[in-house]
Amino acid sequence: MEKKYTNGDITVVWKPDVCAHSTLCWKGLHEVFNPKNRPWVDMKGAGTDAIIAQVDKCPSGALTWYRNDAGAQEPESTEVETIVEATPNGPLMIYGNIRVKDSAGNDTVRHKVTALCRCGSSGNKPYCDGTHKKIGFQD
DSSP, X not given: OOEEEEOSSEEEEEOGGGOOOOOHHHHHOTTTBOTTSSSSBOTTSSOHHHHHHHHTTOSSSSEEEEEXXXXXXXXXXXXXXXXXXXXXXXXXXXXXXXXXXXXXXXXXXXXXXXXXXXXXXXXXXXXXXXXXXXXTOOO
């Protein structure tokens, strides 16, 4: 279930089911993203540009943002070549726009970055949920 947080300028959307638990969000901008707090996102903790820059670092696409005045509810698609990267001891990272069809035949369109499970133990297949760290996956 996605959650939304706004500072009036932008809205940050968090999709916990997609999160790969890279910790890049809170290690980079702890004033906004703090997993010990509830809610864990405090949009007053930094300026809009700093929040945008940090959200754009999210490797799984679990965090996205949109401008409130633009009226868009979906992040813009990325107009780039699709690149696939196997990360050491981690997920298969796909940069660019893709359409993922799950085992039930449901299509999901993903933009920017998608993390797919390589360890086979994710509870959110085909997406990475960070389980590779818990089980000590080595490639």
